[in-house]
Amino acid sequence: MELPKIGDRRGDLTYVESRRHIPFDIARVYYLYGVPTDAERGAHGHRELEQLIIAVAGSVELVIDDGHSQKSYTLDDPTKGLYLCPMVWRDLRCFSSNAVVLVLASHPYDERDYFRDYLKFKRAVAESERQLP
Incomplete structure:
Protein backbone atom coordinates (compact mmCIF):
# COMPACT_ATOMS: atom_id res chain seq x y z
CA MET A 1 0.00 0.00 0.00
CA GLU A 2 1.24 3.44 -0.89
CA LEU A 3 1.10 5.85 2.03
CA PRO A 4 0.94 9.63 1.76
CA LYS A 5 4.18 11.61 1.97
CA ILE A 6 4.49 15.30 2.74
CA GLY A 7 7.96 16.71 2.32
CA ASP A 8 9.73 20.03 2.39
CA ARG A 9 13.14 21.41 3.35
CA ARG A 10 12.53 20.30 6.96
CA GLY A 11 12.12 16.64 6.03
CA ASP A 12 9.39 14.15 5.25
CA LEU A 13 6.24 13.08 7.05
CA THR A 14 4.10 10.02 6.31
CA TYR A 15 0.82 9.28 8.05
CA VAL A 16 -1.80 6.53 8.15
CA GLU A 17 -5.50 7.00 8.87
CA SER A 18 -7.94 4.22 9.76
CA ARG A 19 -10.46 3.41 7.01
CA ARG A 20 -8.81 5.95 4.71
CA HIS A 21 -5.41 4.44 3.99
CA ILE A 22 -6.04 1.02 5.51
CA PRO A 23 -9.24 -1.05 5.53
CA PHE A 24 -9.53 -1.36 9.32
CA ASP A 25 -9.63 0.66 12.53
CA ILE A 26 -6.30 0.65 14.37
CA ALA A 27 -6.66 -0.99 17.78
CA ARG A 28 -2.99 -1.73 18.52
CA VAL A 29 0.40 -0.40 17.44
CA TYR A 30 3.75 -2.06 18.07
CA TYR A 31 7.20 -2.00 16.57
CA LEU A 32 10.19 -4.29 16.25
CA TYR A 33 13.73 -2.94 16.57
CA GLY A 34 17.15 -4.14 17.64
CA VAL A 35 16.47 -7.45 15.89
CA PRO A 36 19.72 -9.28 15.03
CA THR A 37 20.23 -9.56 11.26
CA ASP A 38 20.16 -13.37 11.44
CA ALA A 39 17.02 -13.56 13.61
CA GLU A 40 13.54 -14.48 12.42
CA ARG A 41 10.30 -13.14 13.85
CA GLY A 42 6.68 -13.92 13.17
CA ALA A 43 6.26 -17.62 12.40
CA HIS A 44 2.53 -17.43 13.06
CA GLY A 45 -0.83 -16.67 11.51
CA HIS A 46 -4.03 -15.01 12.73
CA ARG A 47 -7.64 -16.06 12.54
CA GLU A 48 -9.16 -12.54 12.44
CA LEU A 49 -6.42 -9.94 12.85
CA GLU A 50 -5.60 -7.54 10.01
CA GLN A 51 -2.27 -5.74 9.96
CA LEU A 52 -0.30 -3.15 8.05
CA ILE A 53 3.46 -3.66 8.31
CA ILE A 54 5.83 -0.79 7.52
CA ALA A 55 9.64 -0.69 7.64
CA VAL A 56 9.97 2.86 8.95
CA ALA A 57 13.77 2.48 8.99
CA GLY A 58 16.05 -0.06 7.33
CA SER A 59 14.61 -3.14 5.69
CA VAL A 60 13.00 -6.49 6.37
CA GLU A 61 11.86 -9.43 4.26
CA LEU A 62 8.39 -10.90 4.80
CA VAL A 63 7.41 -14.33 3.55
CA ILE A 64 3.65 -14.58 3.34
CA ASP A 65 1.84 -17.92 3.05
CA ASP A 66 -1.89 -18.34 2.39
CA GLY A 67 -1.82 -22.09 3.00
CA HIS A 68 -1.24 -22.86 -0.68
CA SER A 69 1.67 -20.72 -1.85
CA GLN A 70 4.31 -18.37 -0.53
CA LEU A 102 5.98 -0.71 12.64
CA VAL A 103 2.83 -2.85 12.84
CA LEU A 104 -0.69 -1.43 12.89
CA ALA A 105 -3.22 -4.03 14.03
CA SER A 106 -7.01 -4.24 13.88
CA HIS A 107 -7.46 -5.88 17.30
CA PRO A 108 -5.86 -5.80 20.74
CA TYR A 109 -3.55 -8.69 21.54
CA ASP A 110 -5.44 -11.97 21.99
CA GLU A 111 -3.49 -15.23 22.10
CA ARG A 112 -6.62 -17.15 20.99
CA ASP A 113 -6.38 -15.44 17.57
CA TYR A 114 -2.92 -16.90 16.87
CA PHE A 115 -1.88 -19.98 14.94
CA ARG A 116 1.53 -20.92 16.30
CA ASP A 117 1.65 -24.34 14.62
CA TYR A 118 1.95 -24.29 10.82
CA LEU A 119 0.17 -27.64 10.31
CA LYS A 120 -2.81 -26.45 12.39
CA PHE A 121 -2.87 -23.28 10.29
CA LYS A 122 -2.93 -25.32 7.05
CA ARG A 123 -5.76 -27.49 8.39
CA ALA A 124 -7.77 -24.39 9.34
CA VAL A 125 -7.28 -22.94 5.84
CA ALA A 126 -8.52 -26.19 4.28
CA GLU A 127 -11.48 -26.31 6.66
CA SER A 128 -12.49 -22.72 5.91
CA GLU A 129 -12.37 -23.46 2.18
CA ARG A 130 -14.63 -26.51 2.62
CA GLN A 131 -17.21 -24.26 4.30
CA LEU A 132 -17.43 -21.82 1.38
CA PRO A 133 -20.73 -22.01 -0.59
Whole structure:
Protein backbone atom coordinates (compact mmCIF):
# COMPACT_ATOMS: atom_id res chain seq x y z
CA MET A 1 0.00 0.00 0.00
CA GLU A 2 1.24 3.44 -0.89
CA LEU A 3 1.10 5.85 2.03
CA PRO A 4 0.94 9.63 1.76
CA LYS A 5 4.18 11.61 1.97
CA ILE A 6 4.49 15.30 2.74
CA GLY A 7 7.96 16.71 2.32
CA ASP A 8 9.73 20.03 2.39
CA ARG A 9 13.14 21.41 3.35
CA ARG A 10 12.53 20.30 6.96
CA GLY A 11 12.12 16.64 6.03
CA ASP A 12 9.39 14.15 5.25
CA LEU A 13 6.24 13.08 7.05
CA THR A 14 4.10 10.02 6.31
CA TYR A 15 0.82 9.28 8.05
CA VAL A 16 -1.80 6.53 8.15
CA GLU A 17 -5.50 7.00 8.87
CA SER A 18 -7.94 4.22 9.76
CA ARG A 19 -10.46 3.41 7.01
CA ARG A 20 -8.81 5.95 4.71
CA HIS A 21 -5.41 4.44 3.99
CA ILE A 22 -6.04 1.02 5.51
CA PRO A 23 -9.24 -1.05 5.53
CA PHE A 24 -9.53 -1.36 9.32
CA ASP A 25 -9.63 0.66 12.53
CA ILE A 26 -6.30 0.65 14.37
CA ALA A 27 -6.66 -0.99 17.78
CA ARG A 28 -2.99 -1.73 18.52
CA VAL A 29 0.40 -0.40 17.44
CA TYR A 30 3.75 -2.06 18.07
CA TYR A 31 7.20 -2.00 16.57
CA LEU A 32 10.19 -4.29 16.25
CA TYR A 33 13.73 -2.94 16.57
CA GLY A 34 17.15 -4.14 17.64
CA VAL A 35 16.47 -7.45 15.89
CA PRO A 36 19.72 -9.28 15.03
CA THR A 37 20.23 -9.56 11.26
CA ASP A 38 20.16 -13.37 11.44
CA ALA A 39 17.02 -13.56 13.61
CA GLU A 40 13.54 -14.48 12.42
CA ARG A 41 10.30 -13.14 13.85
CA GLY A 42 6.68 -13.92 13.17
CA ALA A 43 6.26 -17.62 12.40
CA HIS A 44 2.53 -17.43 13.06
CA GLY A 45 -0.83 -16.67 11.51
CA HIS A 46 -4.03 -15.01 12.73
CA ARG A 47 -7.64 -16.06 12.54
CA GLU A 48 -9.16 -12.54 12.44
CA LEU A 49 -6.42 -9.94 12.85
CA GLU A 50 -5.60 -7.54 10.01
CA GLN A 51 -2.27 -5.74 9.96
CA LEU A 52 -0.30 -3.15 8.05
CA ILE A 53 3.46 -3.66 8.31
CA ILE A 54 5.83 -0.79 7.52
CA ALA A 55 9.64 -0.69 7.64
CA VAL A 56 9.97 2.86 8.95
CA ALA A 57 13.77 2.48 8.99
CA GLY A 58 16.05 -0.06 7.33
CA SER A 59 14.61 -3.14 5.69
CA VAL A 60 13.00 -6.49 6.37
CA GLU A 61 11.86 -9.43 4.26
CA LEU A 62 8.39 -10.90 4.80
CA VAL A 63 7.41 -14.33 3.55
CA ILE A 64 3.65 -14.58 3.34
CA ASP A 65 1.84 -17.92 3.05
CA ASP A 66 -1.89 -18.34 2.39
CA GLY A 67 -1.82 -22.09 3.00
CA HIS A 68 -1.24 -22.86 -0.68
CA SER A 69 1.67 -20.72 -1.85
CA GLN A 70 4.31 -18.37 -0.53
CA LYS A 71 5.39 -14.95 -1.69
CA SER A 72 8.30 -12.85 -0.48
CA TYR A 73 8.26 -9.06 -0.06
CA THR A 74 11.08 -6.72 0.92
CA LEU A 75 9.99 -3.65 2.82
CA ASP A 76 12.53 -0.83 2.68
CA ASP A 77 10.51 2.34 2.07
CA PRO A 78 8.58 4.07 4.89
CA THR A 79 5.93 5.25 2.40
CA LYS A 80 4.93 1.67 1.55
CA GLY A 81 3.21 -0.85 3.78
CA LEU A 82 2.22 -4.47 3.37
CA TYR A 83 -1.40 -5.27 4.25
CA LEU A 84 -1.96 -8.69 5.81
CA CYS A 85 -5.48 -10.07 5.89
CA PRO A 86 -6.65 -12.80 8.29
CA MET A 87 -5.63 -16.43 7.67
CA VAL A 88 -2.15 -15.61 6.42
CA TRP A 89 1.05 -17.09 7.86
CA ARG A 90 3.98 -14.69 8.09
CA ASP A 91 7.71 -14.97 8.64
CA LEU A 92 9.90 -11.88 9.04
CA ARG A 93 13.60 -12.26 8.34
CA CYS A 94 16.69 -10.56 6.91
CA PHE A 95 16.36 -7.51 9.16
CA SER A 96 18.90 -4.81 8.35
CA SER A 97 20.99 -3.71 11.31
CA ASN A 98 19.01 -0.48 11.67
CA ALA A 99 15.52 -1.88 10.97
CA VAL A 100 12.49 -0.49 12.76
CA VAL A 101 9.31 -2.28 11.70
CA LEU A 102 5.98 -0.71 12.64
CA VAL A 103 2.83 -2.85 12.84
CA LEU A 104 -0.69 -1.43 12.89
CA ALA A 105 -3.22 -4.03 14.03
CA SER A 106 -7.01 -4.24 13.88
CA HIS A 107 -7.46 -5.88 17.30
CA PRO A 108 -5.86 -5.80 20.74
CA TYR A 109 -3.55 -8.69 21.54
CA ASP A 110 -5.44 -11.97 21.99
CA GLU A 111 -3.49 -15.23 22.10
CA ARG A 112 -6.62 -17.15 20.99
CA ASP A 113 -6.38 -15.44 17.57
CA TYR A 114 -2.92 -16.90 16.87
CA PHE A 115 -1.88 -19.98 14.94
CA ARG A 116 1.53 -20.92 16.30
CA ASP A 117 1.65 -24.34 14.62
CA TYR A 118 1.95 -24.29 10.82
CA LEU A 119 0.17 -27.64 10.31
CA LYS A 120 -2.81 -26.45 12.39
CA PHE A 121 -2.87 -23.28 10.29
CA LYS A 122 -2.93 -25.32 7.05
CA ARG A 123 -5.76 -27.49 8.39
CA ALA A 124 -7.77 -24.39 9.34
CA VAL A 125 -7.28 -22.94 5.84
CA ALA A 126 -8.52 -26.19 4.28
CA GLU A 127 -11.48 -26.31 6.66
CA SER A 128 -12.49 -22.72 5.91
CA GLU A 129 -12.37 -23.46 2.18
CA ARG A 130 -14.63 -26.51 2.62
CA GLN A 131 -17.21 -24.26 4.30
CA LEU A 132 -17.43 -21.82 1.38
CA PRO A 133 -20.73 -22.01 -0.59
